[in-house]
Amino acid sequence: MTNEDFFGMAVKSAEKSYSKYSGFSVGAVLLTEDGQVFTGCNIENASYSMTMCAERTAFFKAVSSGFVKFRAIAVAGGKNGDFSVPCIPCGACLQVMAEFCDDDFMIVLSDGVHRLSDFLPKKFKGENL
Ligand code: THU
8 A cells, every 4th residue: 555545545534524613624544563444533522622633533443442553644634625734643642652653653644754753752651650
C-alpha cells in the first residue's frame, strides 16, 4: 500500500465523522505491527469537551481489541471535503501515541510522512512514574 492509498483511507474514514459543531471532519487509519487496520473519526458532543479525536478513537478501538503494537497512522482533517492542509495530531493524541509507539512511529498526513518524534520530541512515559 502506498502512503497516498493509506492517506486516502483516512479521508474515507472522515466520512463517518460526527462533527456537527465544528464542521471539521477528521478520519484516521491505524496500522498494527501485524498489519491489522483500525479506523477512527472525530466524535463531537453538545458538551464540547466530551469530544473525542479521530486518532484516539482508532487507538482505543485497537487497544480494546487486543492490539498494542503499531506501525503507522494516517490522519486527514478538513472542512467541506478539503483535506489538503495537514491535520497535525493534537497534544492529547500525541500523548496516547507515546504510550504505545516508538519515536519512529509513522504519521502520514496530506503533506507526506512524519515521525512521532517530529511532533513530540520529549515524552512523559510510564518510566517517569
Ligand atoms: N480533531 C481530531 O479529531 N484530531 C486532531 O488531532 C485535532 C482535532 C477534531 C476534534 C474536533 O472534533 C475537531 O477536530 C475540531 O477541533
